[in-house]
Amino acid sequence: MAYEKPLPKPNADTRPFWEGCQKSQLRFQKCRHCDHIRWPPSVICPKCHSSDTGWIVASGKGMIYSYVVYHVAFHPAFENDLPYVTAVVNLTEGPYILTNIVGCDPSVLKCDMPVEVVWDDGSQNSACPSSNQSTAPPFQARLEKRK
Amino acid sequence: MSPRKLRDKYAIVGAGYTTQGRIPDRSALSFYVEACVNAIKDAGLSKEDIDGLICYRQFQPVANDVVVTPYLLAQHLGIQPKILSQESYCARGQFLHAISLIEAGFCNYVLIVYGDNALSGKRSFPEGATNSEPADDNAAFGEFSRAAQFAMAARRAMYEFRTGAETWKEIAVSQRKWANLNPIAMMYDKPMTYEDYFKADWVVEPFRLYDCCLISDGGRACIVTSTERARDLRNPVVSIMGIGEHNASVDIHQSDFMAGPTGANIAGKMAFDMADITVRDIDACEIYDCFTYTVEITLQDYGFFGPGEGEDWFKDGRTAPGGTMPVNTSGGLLSESYFMGLTPITEGVMQLMGRCGERQLGSKTGTKEPEIILCSDNGAVFQSHATLILRRS
Numbered sequence: 001m002a003y004e005k006p007l008p009k010p011n012a013d014t015r016p017f018w019e020g021c022q023k024s025q026l027r028f029q030k031c032r033h034c035d036h037i038r039w040p041p042s043v044i045c046p047k048c049h050s051s052d053t054g055w056i057v058a059s060g061k062g063m064i065y066s067y068v069v070y071h072v073a074f075h076p077a078f079e080n081d082l083p084y085v086t087a088v089v090n091l092t093e094g095p096y097i098l099t100n101i102v103g104c105d106p107s108v109l110k111c112d113m114p115v116e117v118v119w120d121d122g123s124q125n126s127a128c129p130s131s132n133q134s135t136a137p138p139f140q141a142r143l144e145k146r147k
Numbered sequence: 148m149s150p151r152k153l154r155d156k157y158a159i160v161g162a163g164y165t166t167q168g169r170i171p172d173r174s175a176l177s178f179y180v181e182a183c184v185n186a187i188k189d190a191g192l193s194k195e196d197i198d199g200l201i202c203y204r205q206f207q208p209v210a211n212d213v214v215v216t217p218y219l220l221a222q223h224l225g226i227q228p229k230i231l232s233q234e235s236y237c238a239r240g241q242f243l244h245a246i247s248l249i250e251a252g253f254c255n256y257v258l259i260v261y262g263d264n265a266l267s268g269k270r271s272f273p274e275g276a277t278n279s280e281p282a283d284d285n286a287a288f289g290e291f292s293r294a295a296q297f298a299m300a301a302r303r304a305m306y307e308f309r310t311g312a313e314t315w316k317e318i319a320v321s322q323r324k325w326a327n328l329n330p331i332a333m334m335y336d337k338p339m340t341y342e343d344y345f346k347a348d349w350v351v352e353p354f355r356l357y358d359c360c361l362i363s364d365g366g367r368a369c370i371v372t373s374t375e376r377a378r379d380l381r382n383p384v385v386s387i388m389g390i391g392e393h394n395a396s397v398d399i400h401q402s403d404f405m406a407g408p409t410g411a412n413i414a415g416k417m418a419f420d421m422a423d424i425t426v427r428d429i430d431a432c433e434i435y436d437c438f439t440y441t442v443e444i445t446l447q448d449y450g451f452f453g454p455g456e457g458e459d460w461f462k463d464g465r466t467a468p469g470g471t472m473p474v475n476t477s478g479g480l481l482s483e484s485y486f487m488g489l490t491p492i493t494e495g496v497m498q499l500m501g502r503c504g505e506r507q508l509g510s511k512t513g514t515k516e517p518e519i520i521l522c523s524d525n526g527a528v529f530q531s532h533a534t535l536i537l538r539r540s
Contacts, residue, residue: 006286014284039401066303066405071349074271074291083352086290088299088400098400100288106352111306138288 004077013041016055021137024119026058028095039095060117062091064141069106089115089139100138108141115139150421155386155538157246158377160370161190162493163260167365167484168333171267174212178262178366180223186368191381192256194226197370199248199257201241202233203487209268220260230254237526239488239533243392245371255372261487262366270362285400293437294359295351296399296528301440302353303405308455311353315439316344317461318474319357319481322436324467326478328506333361334482358439360480367486369493374540385499388519389422389536391415399528410532411448411523418534422519426450429536430517431473431498431508432466433491435525436480445523446474449534468506469513476506488524492535495520499539 010018020027030037033050037058044051067087073079085101087109101109102118118140163186165178179202187194202217213219217231230248234240245257263270271292285291305311323339326332339357347356377384393410419425426449436442443457451472452460466474477483477494484490498508498517509516517539524533 005289008284008287018284065403066299066306068295068298068302069349069352070289070295071352075286075289078289081289083349084289086288086295086299088402088405090403096401096403098285098288098290111303 006075006077013043017041020057026060026091026117026137027055028058028093029053030056037094039097056093058091058093058095062089062115062139064088064101064109064111064113064115065090065096066111067101067109085109087115087139101141102138103140113141115141150390151423153246153250153390154421154423155388155540156374157249157371158374158384158386158540159492159496159537160372160377160380160382160385161186161188161192162496163187163189163366163368164331164493165262165366167331167363169266170264170364173264173267173364174210175206175208175262175264175268176212176215176219176223178264178364179215179220179260182262182366182368183220183224183258183260186258186260186370189382190370192370194224196256197224197226197258198228199230199245199254200226200228200232201230201244201257201259203241203259203261203489204234204237206263206270209270210264212264212268215262228254228258230257238394238531239524239526240392240531241488242371242387242492242533242535243390246387246390249371249373255376257371258368259371259489260366260368261489263486264364265362265485266364268364290400292351293528294354297438297440298351298354299399300402300405300444300529301438304407304440304444305353307406309458310440310443310455312345312355314443314458314461315358316341317458318436318439318442318466319344321461321464321467321470322475322479323482324464325473325476325506326482328468328504328512329477329483330504332478332483333363334478354438354440357481360437361482361485363484363486365484365486367489367493369489369496383500384540385496386538386540387535388424388538389418389420389534391417391419391421391534392532393417394531396530398530402529407444407454408448409444409529410525411445411534414532414534415449418536422536422538424519424536426521428519429472429521430515431476431495431520433476433495433498433520433522434474434479435488435491435523436475437525439481441525442474442479444529445525449521471515473508473512473514476503476508488522488533492522492524495522495535495537499537
């Protein structure tokens with residue numbers, strides 16, 4: 001079945017990030033001058049205005065900063081996913097990124113819940129169409145058992 | 148900076164309304180033109196007086212319309228203003244811009260306008276939701292709509308302080324009561340109970356349908372000039388006692404301060420400092436209310452109550468007709484009509500001019516006779532904030 005959801009459209013600034021996703025890596029720029037890890041990508045650090053930039057691969061771990069549950073499909077390709085969750089995840093390394101939370105009932109989610117990235121081959125998940133296209137990484141909530 | 152010398156130096160002298168609601172077979176341009184002409188008439192000016200024209204944000208046309216630019220609008224109004232301006236992405240500096248142009252001596256009468264055929268033209272907000280080519284990579288995650296973005300902020304707020312449906316239902320229901328007194332409000336003949344509020348469908352949780360503002364056909368305009376000139380015109384003088392502006396600018400998806408303080412905090416301080424008053428001097432509020440939560444966080448950031456105290460503050464109809472702090476007395480964006488910041492700001496002007504009929508503040512609605520009204524405008528998702536404190540001279 002054809003993948004009908006919108007795909008990321010890498011541009012000169014975002015291409016390294018989306019290329020990283022194809023290799024199951026979350027890549028972020030790190031300022032060599034002030035160590036700020038930035039998102040979204042840019043030619044110059046917004047903290048110190050240095051253009052001296054390196055790249056890191058993030059651990060893929062973070063916390064749900066906030067999230068919402070869609071009960072209406074604003075795009076027809078998402079109708080079968082309802083209700084689905086988009087979230088802003090605060091990665092351990094610092095950046096706040098938009099993603100999906102998959103693999104659990106939305107009603108158990110909470111802000112500051114730990115989550116970890118899952119890379120999908122496209123067979124089940126919404127945002128990962130195929131291995132040779134830029135994909136969007138969804139995060140899975142880590143539901144720790146109570147002792 | 149404290150522009151206190153500008154206190155009460157400028158005024159809003161005319162308000163231009165159009166037919167509004169669901170008005171099929173009208174172009175967006177037609178509403179812009181109608182609103183402008185009515186504002187000029189209302190102020191008692193002639194079209195040649197207008198030497199500045201500022202449009203609210205430009206949208207892509209719907210329903211085979213053309214793009215409404217200030218050029219096109221000026222052409223249709225038969226005017227050639229010294230200054231034309233239009234924002235492209237919701238920065239809300241229109242009134243600060245108008246005052247600055249007049250203060251600098253470039254203009255005398257600046258017309259500010261917004262219009263749209265969004266309802267009949269089935270505009271979606273933002274357009275990325277239905278365009279075949281979404282504007283950003285957020286669409287890959289199914290992230291669409293202002294509702295989702297404000298809901299994201301509201302969810303974080305629910306985690307950081309006490310807020311949620313118990314607070315927002317008060318805002319939705321109180322504003323509906325105002326709309327029920329306003330014959331031009333889209334929800335005039337549709338009362339709302341708490342039960343109605345809770346029974347409505349989720350849109351993007353935590354927002355239900357009645358947490359979200361209306362989409363409207365129509366337009367709204369007003370004119371800024373000096374208070375000195377305003378005294379020679381036909382309407383009661385409503386001056387700008389204080390004005391403030393702040394542009395936090397950060398996209399909500401990358402924000403690490405989602406639960407506030409929003410730009411209302413800094414813009415509010417600037418406006419109150421200029422006006423040299425405090426919230427205790429405010430008689431009523433007209434607050435940009437794209438969502439119920441926007442009203443709460445704006446009033447919280449202005450200092451009307453502390454974080455999480457909104458639920459108690461809004462209770463018992465404090466902001467409804469008969470309440471001690473009327474808020475959004477036309478019904479607002481939630482229950483009157485959506486014309487960006489011009490819905491709240493023109494309502495503040497009309498209330499102070501005493502032209503609001505059944506919903507008029509004062510003895511008619513069991514509220515205080517207003518002298519000072521606090522208005523707000525909000526651009527994008529808490530990225531831009533404007534505060535106006537209006538006073539009846």
